[in-house]
Structure formats: structure tokens, C-alpha cells
Amino acid sequence: MPQIRRNNGIMALGTVRKNEVFRSRGKASSVLLWSSAAIAVFCGMPGAGAQTAASNQAPQIAGQGEVREFNIPAQLLASALATFNRQSGIQITQASGATARNIAVKAVRGSMTPRQALAEILSGTGIPYHFTSNRAAVIGAQQTVNGIATDDSSTTLAPIIITAKTNRNAASGPGYQGTPDWVYETPSSVSVISREAIQNAPTRTTRELFSGVAGVNVSSDNAQNPGTNVNIRGLQDQTRINTMIDGARQNFQRSAHGSSGQTYIDPSFIREVDIEKSGSSGVGGAATLGGSVNYRTLTADDLIEPGRDWGAELDATTGTNAYHFAGSDSAAVRLSDSFSILGGISYKNIGEYEPGEHGANYNTVANPNTIDGSQVWSGLLKAEMAPTDDATLDLSWLRYKSEFIYSAASEGGLDDINDITNDTVTATFGWDPDSELIDLKARLWYNRTQDQEDRAARPAYGAASVTYEMQGIGGSLENTSRFTLPFADLALNYGIEAFRDDGDTSASGDLIDDDPWAAWWYQGANGSGTRDVVSGFANAKFEHDTWLTVDAGIRYDHYKISGTTGVITPARTIPGVCILWRPNGACARYSNSTTIPASLSEVDADLSGGGFSPTFGVTVTPTDGLQLFTKYSHSYRPPTITEAVIGGSHVGSYSAGTVFAPNPSIEPEEADTFEIGANFKYDDVFQSGDALRMKVVAFYREVDNYIAMGQIDLSANQTDYLAYVNLDGKTPMKGVELEASYDAGRYYIGGSFSYLDADYATNYTYNGTSNLTTSYILFVPPKTKFTLDGGVRFFEEKLTLGGRVTHVGAADGNIGGSLSGALVSTWQSGDYTLYDIYGSYKFNPKTTLRFAVNNVTDVRYMPALGQTSYPAPGRTATVSLNFKF
Structure with a gap:
């Protein structure tokens, strides 16, 4: 998405009511959009914003011939290359198996092209290099055409093994x-x-960014909620997937009819999203079962071009089908070589979209809920500094504020207004002195997510105001020490991470004043309490020559959960007993039956435990460009506050079968994951400057003690309670994932493919009784998903035209059980195929116009991990302007 940004800092984030937000476009968004258009037209005029070209260079790939300012001090080659990457915008990679350690290079300063600057850096080293595309170069290997070396470097020596990070x-x-x-x-x-993918794909919500990622789906069970709940290989919710923003955990959970874990972040400030799909023995792997998602935010170098001290970017998007406006404005300034600050603000207004009108799934959505839309304000403030030559310190604050309306057709379209506030604060310190024994990283973080819901009065009971809140605080400390052994290079990574979740739910209003017990309708299913996790870890990595790597790790997690909940005993009738017997043994008279009223008692939950999680992997590089690997990982996830401290009852009822209670014997989930895969990374395959990239992985996972909702029988009052239970046996999951691309400059093609076969356990044991009933399971992902994406570039790559087809298979098997049979069909999603087209035109290096049409054929469908009352948007066209200052 194009972006235009100014240094406005972070403003107060307010809210607007439904009729002001969701039904019309704001004046501010229109002014910003048309102002951006005027700027773009001006900057597209001849001479406007033109950059100086190198007059003595032959025609070359775009980006290599632009003159830039370079200031690269004399230093080791690895550090010099990192500085070159930042100042040139050209990505430097190395030939497979090469390293660049302890090679000193001279200083490079002045105005020159990236090609000239790289030649100066490598001058006298004897290291060959060549450019492969407009955004990449390779060092340590010769470029060949028909077997003849054609390196950009002037020297051709015997093969040299180098190292570059x-x-x-x-x-x-x-x-x-x-x-x-x-x-x-x-x-x-x-x-x-x-x-690049984020900017090229205007989205209504962040969850749409994941549509093309192999092995990953995102819940769409509540299209009104702009939060994102990622499913990796069949696992999601309750922190099974560790979701982070700049390393800060986002552990907010809210129980409802659907997914509970939501992460709130606007795509405008996302630099990239890193996705790990298996267990890890490093930072971020504690108390997690199936991998991690880390949203990384913008840095100053993303906005400041080489040779400048400041930079800004402005982005504005509008479209059809209630895509009213999305815009962002951010800027950064480098006050010195060691200190920079960045600030930004974004706004999005999405209205009530129309579903598609064609396709096999048209009639599956008989009674859709109203998709009222949302408004989102976000702000980012960041400071980046280098207190010394070998230390860095980054401070960041990201605020997200959203308002959306939950309106259920089954409840007569009553509007419940939700205000979401998410604050994430991080402090990251790095120390990497001139010593192989020290490469220290430390992080402290704080996160607070609050959902303030104003619930409209129902015919049967009054209005209520409910606050769902989760605060998290944590940190990590790790160090890497490197050693040179006679037979291998050894790297030891070791450290500790810890965090606390503090959940709190409160309710007030006319409903609670009339019936104080009704507060437990909301407080009970979203328990209040704390969860503490402390984890220590160590990893060893052995690298033998350039072809073999062996790594092993171990982690120990310890957890403690404390909280108090309210357990409701429904009213019940005790039948009378015989007080007069007939001679034949029949009862002549019974005493009156006794009615015991409902009661409420507080129950304390106190759980603790710990476990080890090992990892092991082997990597073989038989030839340049090909890497084969295998990995085993064990993961360990303790219960969350929600799972351990559940209580109260379903909204609107105190009757048996709708009351909740904590399970004092609930155990942590554990998983064993086996993977085998290959990386392919080749340049100049069919022609000079092309690039072939591919990653393919097959996996098998078994989950023990999978936690799901079930019924338990508390013998004291003979009432069935809903509680979280551990399923019997193992839940196996297996599959194959592939992501691949070929880019030849003038054209490109890529795609992803996922196959997942998950066989969830269904029965469980409680108090020694097996197979009580079928458990309640949500979120079985589709078995297959693939995306094919390709396009062409014209006019020296100024114009890009592309298309994308995405096919998602049907979800296989039951998702619900006997606890809620009505939901079984509701959560069953069918297959669908979507077609999108997109493109962009660069008026000049400062201004880019982007356009897209999603769901071109206007298919009506229920997205994967969704429900029938929330069909996906129909055909939507968007246009975006991005301007860089």
C-alpha cells in the first residue's frame, strides 16, 4: 500500500459514534486523499523530484545507477556490508557456504552509485561480486554466462571462501x-x-495479509472484529501460537462464540511479519505449542534514504464496497550518527461491505449478521540510538485504538459497541563488542489490551458495560558465545525469558444493579487472575566446514497460575422421601419435595508446574544453493488464565448445562514436531540477473493433553459443568508446505501450497471415568490451500501488472461436538476460489500509484475458519497513492 507520511508525532486517539464512523466517509480522509493526489501529479511532472544519474555508466538495472551519498568507515567486511545495505537500499547476500570474518576494508565516502561503492569496499580483497537484480547483489561467487565468468569485479582470482552475515x-x-x-x-x-507484500496489498484488516502464507490461516469467525487470530498448522488460541509485536507478547483472550485470542495492530506500521511454525529453544518459545508470529514495526532506515538526515512517507487508499479510507503519515529524523527518532499516525474507516453474489456458496449464508465496519486510529513513536560503537538501544511505543460494532441477527440486530485500546511498549538493548564471547541482547516490554463493551439491553434483561483487560509485562536476556574448535565452529546461545499475564474482567450497569449475579455471565468465562512463566534455555550450534551444521537445544519452563472465580450451583429440587409404607412394601405417603435455591460460591484456582523442551536439528549443504535440513522440537504450553479460572455461566442463564467451573486437574499441553525440508536459492539460472527461491517442508506433529471444552460432573451437587479438559490420546497433525518464486526482472511468478491433515482427539477422562462425551473442538483448518501469483513489469520496471488466484479447500471433519450440536454445521466451511488483479506505476522514485481489484468474480463465500453468518466481502476495487519526502 502506498504510504505518505509527515512528522506529526502521535495525537490523542479518540472515538466516534456509529453514525459518524461507519455510515459515511470523513472529511479529513477526503482532504488527505485529494491532497495526496495533487502532490503525486506534481511530482510526476518532468523535473519534479528527479535524481541525478551517473553520466559515465552504461545502462543498468534500475536502482544500481542512482548516485547516493555513502559514509562507510573503515571496519571489518561484515559490518561494512551491513552499512552498505542500509545506505544503498541494495540487499547483499553471499555465495552459499561463504563467510567474511576478520577481513578489514577501507573507508568509502562520497557521492557514487551503489555499484561503485561496492567496488570500492571490495577493492584489494580479491573477492568477486555481481549484481543479480534491482535490489540484490551477491559476493563470493562469480557470475557466469555459458560457463564464462562475467563478474562486475575487475579481479578474477582462485576461489576464495569468505564470510558475510x-x-x-x-x-x-x-x-x-x-x-x-x-x-x-x-x-x-x-x-x-x-x-513489499504489505504495501502491495491494501487490506480491510491485518488478517488478510496471511492469505498467501503456506501453513497459515486466520480466523474469520467474527468479521466485525478487526483483531487477528493466527492458526498455524491447525493450532490457535490460548497462546498456542506466541503472537508478538517487536517481541512483546500479545496474550489477550476473550471468550465468546468463536475464537478468543485477538491481536490488534494496523498494517500501516508493520515492517514485516516473521512466522515460525515449530517449537524453538530461543527467546519467544516459552509457554508456546505451535510456533510464533512477530510483527516488526518500522525503523528510521525505512524512511530515511541514504545520504539524508530525515525522511517521511504518506500513504492514502480508498475504494469501493465500503472501503472508505485508509491513510498513514510517518516521518523520521536522524539527529546524529547515533540517534534517530520516528513518529507516525494512521487512520482507517471501513464500512458495511456487501458480500459477493455468485458461486457455489451463495446459498450457504441464509441469515448474515450486519457487518457494520470499524474505525481505527494508530500511533507509533520510536527512538533508536547507539550509546557506544558496540551498543544499541531502541525504545518504542505503539498505540492502537479501534471502535467496532457487534450486531447479531439472531438477537434482532442489537448493537454492542466495542472500544479496543492496545498499548505496546518495548525497550531493546544490544551489546556486541569486539569479542567472540559476547553478543548480548536484552528486551523489556509491556502490553495492555482493553476491550470496553457497551451491551444494549435485551428484551429479557438490561444493558451492561463490560471491561475485558489483559496486561502483560516481561523481558528476556540472551548471549551468544562463539568458539573455533579443531573440527568445527561452535556457537552457544543461552539466556532466560519471563513474563506475567494479569487478566481482569469487570461488569456494571442496569443489568448488574438488578441482578448482581449477572456480572458472572461476563466475568466467569473470562477469569481474573495472574499467570507467571519463567523459562531458561541453551542452544549449541556446530558448523563443520561449509556443508554440515548440527544444532541442539534445551528449555525449561515453569509456570504458576492464581485466580478466583465464581461457581454457580443452579437451583434444584430434591424429591420427597417415603414416610408411610403399605404392608405390601409400596409407599403410601411421601414427604414434600424440597427446592434448593441457586447459590454462588467463590473458588480459588492455584496451578503450577514445569517441563523440559529439547530441540535437535541437522543441516547439510551438498552444493551451492541447496540446503537440506531436518528438525525435531518439543513444546510445552501451560493453561492460560481463561482455561484455569473459568466460572460463572452462559449469558442469560443459570441453569444446569450452561454453568462453568475450573478443572483442578487440568494439565499442560505438550507436542512433538518432526520436520524435513529443503531451501533452494539460485541466481542467474536462466538469464543474467534472475533469481529462483524455494522452501519446502514436510512435518508431523503429535499433541498430548490437548485442551478443549468438555463437561465435568461435580458429585457434590450432581450438576454437569462446562470446563476445560485434557483430551485422551494424541492429536496428530501432518502436512506439506511450499513457497517458491522465480523473478527475472521483466516478469515474475510465485506461489505457495499447503496440505494439512489434522485428526483431533475427541474423548476425555475425568475423575477416572473415560469417554464421558464428545468434546467441543473449534477451528479445523482446510486441508488444502494454494496461491499462484505472477506479473510483468514495463517501462524500466515503472509499471507492474499482476494477478493472483487463491484456492482454499473445504474443512474436513466435525468441528463441534455433542456439547453444542447446533454449531457443527455453522462452523463447517466449503471450498472456494478467488481471483485478484493488482498493479502499480512509479511516476518517479518519490511517487507510486497502486491499484487492485480483489474477488474479481464477486464470489460469495464463507472464509476458512469462519461461520456462515459472516460472509466475506464481494468484489472490491482500491486505489492508493504513496509519496516519499
């Missing part, structure tokens, strides 16, 4: 939908949603 800071690269190269050099099942 993989550029994990690159926000985009030549991979699938702009995936950076470090993904195809990582021997693990990781995926990245790049900055």
Missing part, C-alpha cells in the same frame, strides 16, 4: 511476494510477510 534486517528480497533471502538460508519452517 545474512542480512536479517532486509525488509524485502527476491523471494515469494518479496520474501528476503535470509528465509531461504534458515534451516527451519519460517515464512515472512515482507514490507
Whole structure:
């Protein structure tokens, strides 16, 4: 999405009522959009914003011939290349198996092209290099055409083994939908949603960014809620997937009819999304079952071009089908070589969209809920500094504020207004002195997510105001020490991470004044309490020569959960007893039956425990460009506050079968995951400058003690309670994932494919009684999903035209059980195929126009992990302007 940003800082984030927000476009958004258009037209005029071109260079790939200011001090090559990446905008990678350690290079300063600057850096080293595309170059290997070396470097020497650190800071690269190269050099099942993919895909909500990622789905069970709940390989909710913003955990949970875990972030400030699909023994792996999602926010280098001290970006998007407006405005200034600040603000107004009108799923949505839309304000403030030459400190505050309306057709369309506020504060410190023993990283973070819901009065009971809140605080400390052994290089990574979740739910209003017990309709299912997790870990990585890597790790997690909930005993009748017997043994007279009124008692929940989680992996690089790997990981997830402290009853009822209680014997979930995969990373395959990238992974996972909703029989009052229980046996999940791309500059094609077969356990044991009843399971993802994405570039790559087809298979098997049979069919999603077209035109390096049409054939469908009352949007066209200052 195009972005235009000014240094306005962060303003107060207010709210607007439904009739002001969801039914019309705001004046501010219209002014911003048309002002952006005027700026773009001006900047597209001849001479406006033109950059100086190198007059003595032959025609070359766009981006390599632009003159830029370079200031690269004399230093080790690895550090010099990292500085070159930042100042040039060109991504440097290295030939497979090469490293660049302890090679010193001279200073490079002045105005020159990136090609000239790289030549100066490598001058005298004897290291060959060549450019592969407009955004990448390779060092340590010769470019060949028909077997003849054609390096850009002037020297051709015997092969030299070098070392260069993989550029994990690159926000985009030549991979699938702009995936950076470090993904195809990582021997693990990781995926990245790049900055390029984010800008090229205007979205209503952040969850749409994941549509093309292999092995990943996102719940669409409540299309009115702009939050994002990621499902990786069949696992989601209750922190099974560790979702983070800049490393800060987002553990907010709210129980309802559907998914409970939501993360709130606006795409405008996302630099990239890193997705790990298996267990990890490093930071971020504690108390997590199936991987992690980390939203990384913008940095100053994303806005400030090389040779400048400040930069800004403005973005504005509008469209059809109630896509009213989305815009962002951010800026950064570098006050010195060691200090920069960044600030930004964004606004989005999405209205009541229309579903599609065609396709096989048209009649499956008989009674859709009203999709009233939402408004979102976001602000970002960040400071980046380097107190010393070998230390860094980053401070960040991200605020998200959204208002949306929940309106259920089954309740007569009553409007419940939700105000969401999400604050995330992080402090990240790094210390990497000139010592192989120290590479220290530390992080402290704080997160607070609050959902303030104003519930309209129902015919049977009054209005209520409910506050659902989760505060989290945590941190991590890790260090990496490196050693050179006679037979291998050894890297030891070790550290500790810890966090606390503090959940609190409160209710007030006319309903509570009339019936204080009614507060437990909301408080009970969203328990108040704390969860503390402390985790220590250590990893060892052995690298033998350039072809073999062996790594092993161990983690120990300890948890403690404390909380208090209210358990309701429904009213019940005790039948009378015989007080007069007949001679034949029959009863002549019974005493009167006794009615015991409903009662409420407070119950304390106190759980604790711990467990070890090992990992092991082997990586083999038989030839340049090909990496084979296998990995085993064990993961351990303790219950959340919601699972351990549940109580109260279903809204509107105190009767048996709708009351909740904590399960004192609930156990943590554990999983074993086995993976085998391959990375393919080749340049100049069919022609000079092309790039082929691919990652393919097959996996098998078994989950023990899977936690789901079930019924327990508390013998003291013979009442069936709904509680979280551990399922018997194992829940196996297996599948294959692939992401691949080929980019030849003038054209490109890529795609992803996922196959998942999940066989969820259904029965459980409580108090020694097996197979009590079928458990209640949500969210079985579709078995298959694939995306094919391709396009062409014209006019020196100024114009890009592309298309995308996405097919999602049907969800297989029952999702609900006997506890709620009515929901079984509601949550069963069918297959569907979507077609999208998109494009962009760069008027000049400062101004880009983007356009897209999603769901071109206007298919009416229920998205995967959705429900029939929330059909997806029909055909939607958008246009965006991005302007850089």
C-alpha cells in the first residue's frame, strides 16, 4: 500500500459514534486523499523530484545507477556490508557456504552509485561480486554466462571462501511476494510477510495479509472484529501460537462464540511479519505449542534514504464496497550518527461491505449478521540510538485504538459497541563488542489490551458495560558465545525469558444493579487472575566446514497460575422421601419435595508446574544453493488464565448445562514436531540477473493433553459443568508446505501450497471415568490451500501488472461436538476460489500509484475458519497513492 507520511508525532486517539464512523466517509480522509493526489501529479511532472544519474555508466538495472551519498568507515567486511545495505537500499547476500570474518576494508565516502561503492569496499580483497537484480547483489561467487565468468569485479582470482552475515534486517528480497533471502538460508519452517507484500496489498484488516502464507490461516469467525487470530498448522488460541509485536507478547483472550485470542495492530506500521511454525529453544518459545508470529514495526532506515538526515512517507487508499479510507503519515529524523527518532499516525474507516453474489456458496449464508465496519486510529513513536560503537538501544511505543460494532441477527440486530485500546511498549538493548564471547541482547516490554463493551439491553434483561483487560509485562536476556574448535565452529546461545499475564474482567450497569449475579455471565468465562512463566534455555550450534551444521537445544519452563472465580450451583429440587409404607412394601405417603435455591460460591484456582523442551536439528549443504535440513522440537504450553479460572455461566442463564467451573486437574499441553525440508536459492539460472527461491517442508506433529471444552460432573451437587479438559490420546497433525518464486526482472511468478491433515482427539477422562462425551473442538483448518501469483513489469520496471488466484479447500471433519450440536454445521466451511488483479506505476522514485481489484468474480463465500453468518466481502476495487519526502 502506498504510504505518505509527515512528522506529526502521535495525537490523542479518540472515538466516534456509529453514525459518524461507519455510515459515511470523513472529511479529513477526503482532504488527505485529494491532497495526496495533487502532490503525486506534481511530482510526476518532468523535473519534479528527479535524481541525478551517473553520466559515465552504461545502462543498468534500475536502482544500481542512482548516485547516493555513502559514509562507510573503515571496519571489518561484515559490518561494512551491513552499512552498505542500509545506505544503498541494495540487499547483499553471499555465495552459499561463504563467510567474511576478520577481513578489514577501507573507508568509502562520497557521492557514487551503489555499484561503485561496492567496488570500492571490495577493492584489494580479491573477492568477486555481481549484481543479480534491482535490489540484490551477491559476493563470493562469480557470475557466469555459458560457463564464462562475467563478474562486475575487475579481479578474477582462485576461489576464495569468505564470510558475510545474512542480512536479517532486509525488509524485502527476491523471494515469494518479496520474501528476503535470509528465509531461504534458515534451516527451519519460517515464512515472512515482507514490507513489499504489505504495501502491495491494501487490506480491510491485518488478517488478510496471511492469505498467501503456506501453513497459515486466520480466523474469520467474527468479521466485525478487526483483531487477528493466527492458526498455524491447525493450532490457535490460548497462546498456542506466541503472537508478538517487536517481541512483546500479545496474550489477550476473550471468550465468546468463536475464537478468543485477538491481536490488534494496523498494517500501516508493520515492517514485516516473521512466522515460525515449530517449537524453538530461543527467546519467544516459552509457554508456546505451535510456533510464533512477530510483527516488526518500522525503523528510521525505512524512511530515511541514504545520504539524508530525515525522511517521511504518506500513504492514502480508498475504494469501493465500503472501503472508505485508509491513510498513514510517518516521518523520521536522524539527529546524529547515533540517534534517530520516528513518529507516525494512521487512520482507517471501513464500512458495511456487501458480500459477493455468485458461486457455489451463495446459498450457504441464509441469515448474515450486519457487518457494520470499524474505525481505527494508530500511533507509533520510536527512538533508536547507539550509546557506544558496540551498543544499541531502541525504545518504542505503539498505540492502537479501534471502535467496532457487534450486531447479531439472531438477537434482532442489537448493537454492542466495542472500544479496543492496545498499548505496546518495548525497550531493546544490544551489546556486541569486539569479542567472540559476547553478543548480548536484552528486551523489556509491556502490553495492555482493553476491550470496553457497551451491551444494549435485551428484551429479557438490561444493558451492561463490560471491561475485558489483559496486561502483560516481561523481558528476556540472551548471549551468544562463539568458539573455533579443531573440527568445527561452535556457537552457544543461552539466556532466560519471563513474563506475567494479569487478566481482569469487570461488569456494571442496569443489568448488574438488578441482578448482581449477572456480572458472572461476563466475568466467569473470562477469569481474573495472574499467570507467571519463567523459562531458561541453551542452544549449541556446530558448523563443520561449509556443508554440515548440527544444532541442539534445551528449555525449561515453569509456570504458576492464581485466580478466583465464581461457581454457580443452579437451583434444584430434591424429591420427597417415603414416610408411610403399605404392608405390601409400596409407599403410601411421601414427604414434600424440597427446592434448593441457586447459590454462588467463590473458588480459588492455584496451578503450577514445569517441563523440559529439547530441540535437535541437522543441516547439510551438498552444493551451492541447496540446503537440506531436518528438525525435531518439543513444546510445552501451560493453561492460560481463561482455561484455569473459568466460572460463572452462559449469558442469560443459570441453569444446569450452561454453568462453568475450573478443572483442578487440568494439565499442560505438550507436542512433538518432526520436520524435513529443503531451501533452494539460485541466481542467474536462466538469464543474467534472475533469481529462483524455494522452501519446502514436510512435518508431523503429535499433541498430548490437548485442551478443549468438555463437561465435568461435580458429585457434590450432581450438576454437569462446562470446563476445560485434557483430551485422551494424541492429536496428530501432518502436512506439506511450499513457497517458491522465480523473478527475472521483466516478469515474475510465485506461489505457495499447503496440505494439512489434522485428526483431533475427541474423548476425555475425568475423575477416572473415560469417554464421558464428545468434546467441543473449534477451528479445523482446510486441508488444502494454494496461491499462484505472477506479473510483468514495463517501462524500466515503472509499471507492474499482476494477478493472483487463491484456492482454499473445504474443512474436513466435525468441528463441534455433542456439547453444542447446533454449531457443527455453522462452523463447517466449503471450498472456494478467488481471483485478484493488482498493479502499480512509479511516476518517479518519490511517487507510486497502486491499484487492485480483489474477488474479481464477486464470489460469495464463507472464509476458512469462519461461520456462515459472516460472509466475506464481494468484489472490491482500491486505489492508493504513496509519496516519499
